[in-house]
Amino acid sequence: MTNHPSYESMLQKQLILPQGLLTSYKRMGMNETELAIVLQLWRFQQEGVNFPTPAELIHFLTISEEECSMLLRALIQKGLIEILDEKGPDNIIQEKYSLEPLFARLFQPETKPKEKKDVPKE
Amino acid sequence: MTNHPSYESMLQKQLILPQGLLTSYKRMGMNETELAIVLQLWRFQQEGVNFPTPAELIHFLTISEEECSMLLRALIQKGLIEILDEKGPDNIIQEKYSLEPLFARLFQPETKPKEKKDVPKE
Amino acid sequence: MTNHPSYESMLQKQLILPQGLLTSYKRMGMNETELAIVLQLWRFQQEGVNFPTPAELIHFLTISEEECSMLLRALIQKGLIEILDEKGPDNIIQEKYSLEPLFARLFQPETKPKEKKDVPKE
Amino acid sequence: MTNHPSYESMLQKQLILPQGLLTSYKRMGMNETELAIVLQLWRFQQEGVNFPTPAELIHFLTISEEECSMLLRALIQKGLIEILDEKGPDNIIQEKYSLEPLFARLFQPETKPKEKKDVPKE
Numbered sequence: 001m002t003n004h005p006s007y008e009s010m011l012q013k014q015l016i017l018p019q020g021l022l023t024s025y026k027r028m029g030m031n032e033t034e035l036a037i038v039l040q041l042w043r044f045q046q047e048g049v050n051f052p053t054p055a056e057l058i059h060f061l062t063i064s065e066e067e068c069s070m071l072l073r074a075l076i077q078k079g080l081i082e083i084l085d086e087k088g089p090d091n092i093i094q095e096k097y098s099l100e101p102l103f104a105r106l107f108q109p110e111t112k113p114k115e116k117k118d119v120p121k122e
Numbered sequence: 123m124t125n126h127p128s129y130e131s132m133l134q135k136q137l138i139l140p141q142g143l144l145t146s147y148k149r150m151g152m153n154e155t156e157l158a159i160v161l162q163l164w165r166f167q168q169e170g171v172n173f174p175t176p177a178e179l180i181h182f183l184t185i186s187e188e189e190c191s192m193l194l195r196a197l198i199q200k201g202l203i204e205i206l207d208e209k210g211p212d213n214i215i216q217e218k219y220s221l222e223p224l225f226a227r228l229f230q231p232e233t234k235p236k237e238k239k240d241v242p243k244e
Numbered sequence: 245m246t247n248h249p250s251y252e253s254m255l256q257k258q259l260i261l262p263q264g265l266l267t268s269y270k271r272m273g274m275n276e277t278e279l280a281i282v283l284q285l286w287r288f289q290q291e292g293v294n295f296p297t298p299a300e301l302i303h304f305l306t307i308s309e310e311e312c313s314m315l316l317r318a319l320i321q322k323g324l325i326e327i328l329d330e331k332g333p334d335n336i337i338q339e340k341y342s343l344e345p346l347f348a349r350l351f352q353p354e355t356k357p358k359e360k361k362d363v364p365k366e
Numbered sequence: 367m368t369n370h371p372s373y374e375s376m377l378q379k380q381l382i383l384p385q386g387l388l389t390s391y392k393r394m395g396m397n398e399t400e401l402a403i404v405l406q407l408w409r410f411q412q413e414g415v416n417f418p419t420p421a422e423l424i425h426f427l428t429i430s431e432e433e434c435s436m437l438l439r440a441l442i443q444k445g446l447i448e449i450l451d452e453k454g455p456d457n458i459i460q461e462k463y464s465l466e467p468l469f470a471r472l473f474q475p476e477t478k479p480k481e482k483k484d485v486p487k488e
Contacts, residue, residue: 004229004370007347012290013141014260016382020135022158022165023182031184032158036144043144046256060145062153103251107126126248129469134412136382138260168378225373248473257385264379266402266409267426275428280388280398287388304389306397351370 015043020106028105029078034071036061041081041097050086050096072097080105137165142228150227151200156193158183163203163219172208172218194219202227259287264350272349273322278315280305285325285341294330294340316341324349381409386472394471395444400437402427407447407463416452416462438463446471 004010017039025035040060044052054068061068075081080102088094126132139161147157162182166174176190183190197203202224210216248254261283269279284304288296298312305312319325324346332338370376383405391401406426410418420434427434441447446468454460 004373006344007351007370007376008289008342008344010140010229010373010376011260011262011347011380014377014380015139015141015144016255016258016260017137017139018132018135018255019137019165019168022137022161026182026184033154036154036157039144043141045252046141060148062148098252100250100252103255107132107251126251128466129248129254129473130411130464130466132251132254133258133382133384133469136255136258138377138380138382140377167374220374222372222374225377229373254384254473259383259385259388261381261383262376262379263381263409263412266381266405270426270428276399276402280401283388287385290385304392306392351376 015039015046017042018103018106021102024106028080028102030075030080033061033063033067034075037068037071037075038081038099038102042099045097045099051083051094052097137161137168139164140225140228143224146228150202150224152197152202155183155185155189156197159190159193159197160203160221160224164221167219167221173205173216174219259283259290261286262347262350265346268350272324272346274319274324277305277307277311278319281312281315281319282325282343282346286343289341289343295327295338296341381405381412383408384469384472387468390472394446394468396441396446399427399429399433400441403434403437403441404447404465404468408465411463411465417449417460418463 021035021038025038030038037057040057041052044050044056049056054065054072058065058068063071072081076083080099082098082101084096084098085093086096143157143160147160152160159179162179163174166172166178171178176187176194180187180190185193194203198205202221204220204223206218206220207215208218265279265282269282274282281301284301285296288294288300293300298309298316302309302312307315316325320327324343326342326345328340328342329337330340387401387404391404396404403423406423407418410416410422415422420431420438424431424434429437438447442449446465448464448467450462450464451459452462
């Protein structure tokens with residue numbers, strides 16, 4: 001009497017992660033809440049939302065908006081994520097959370113993190 | 123001067139998750155640490171390790187072995203994971219953490235969780 | 245001196261397939277060209293294009309438009325894919341290639357294919 | 367009355383491909399049968415079988431063993447796959463089909479293929 005959704009929809013809505021993200025986040029100085037924020041940023045990005053607000057993020061997190069903002073800043077300060085300016089389809093400059101520094105440290109373990117002293121205030 | 127690993131190895135070591143795990147864990151009563159435990163169980167399972175011990179799990183978590191044991195029990199109590207007996211290759215019965223109840227609730231949202239009163243002591 | 249694209253872009257542009265598609269297409273009566281068409285339909289679907297034309301498909305196939313149309317009809321006739329009417333965002337009915345019959349046969353091997361006698365002419 | 371396998375087993379047995387493999391194989395001079403061979407090599411590799419024989423491959427292909435051997439040689443000659451010697455767990459040298467040249471051309475389009483004149487006879 002199961003009533004599962006179509007196989008098509010189950011198979012379509014999946015997310016791919018480098019396994020190293022799960023085996024290395026601790027070594028890279030992240031805790032489980034920061035891991036969850038990174039996973040949510042990655043998921044939003046797949047759906048075309050490149051700069052979700054803390055208010056949008058905490059819809060899927062058990063933390064407060066203030067804690068979310070603080071942890072986003074912490075991730076930037078640790079050199080794991082960064083905010084980039086990107087030209088959108090209309091040539092309008094838009095901000096984007098990039099996970100590239102984190103992936104670079106996963107795949108090129110010798111990469112030195114660039115500790116940032118000045119982090120943009122939100 | 124990048125020195126990345128082979129594309130082959132990058133592409134091989136990936137993990138696939140249902141997106142709903144990230145959008146629904148909060149609604150299902152899990153916090154970020156419980157999410158991380160579930161993701162580690164899932165990753166271990168892909169590698170053929172079906173019943174990692176708390177000691178093995180916390181190698182990749184920022185929590186203590188006691189907290190890990192407690193959260194595993196909490197996940198069982200909430201009806202999200204279960205321990206199954208499985209026949210291994212040598213016909214030996216082995217225990218396994220199954221995420222099937224959690225996946226069933228993701229894919230068949232009407233599924234009622236079976237709250238368990240009696241949880242196996244570790 | 246490698247010049248690879250960002251890890252982010254490499255990791256984003258991936259496609260997930262049931263392994264069974266590769267191990268069972270032969271048993272289900274498909275050849276390699278039909279497999280490639282199914283994979284292209286699946287890829288288009290991930291990008292939101294639910295009803296690619298043969299002309300669009302052969303941009304990525306080594307066959308002619310006529311052969312592509314013929315093989316799409318053959319896949320429908322074998323009960324592996326079907327054309328569905330779907331309500332789009334504007335309430336407009338749109339056609340869609342669904343791979344659901346094929347996935348059902350992969351995941352429920354006892355499923356009987358519904359051989360179709362009448363196939364829509366293109 | 368569906369009788370699908372467990373979600374766990376459905377979600378575990380999946381294969382991840384770079385999308386570019388499907389959009390670029392034609393441009394890289396491959397046909398659909400060669401694509402299918404590459405996909406089978408990739409799938410075998412995920413399962414730890416790094417050097418499947420033509421006899422093993424054609425179990426999942428609609429072509430003959432001779433055609434399979436010929437197409438494997440063609441893929442090597444076009445510089446898309448290569449045979450590597452790898453040290454196995456017991457320090458024994460084992461052969462392996464590597465898809466690295468193909469992935470390099472996907473991800474670094476400027477890469478020149480190294481046309482091989484001398485191809486190992488099977």
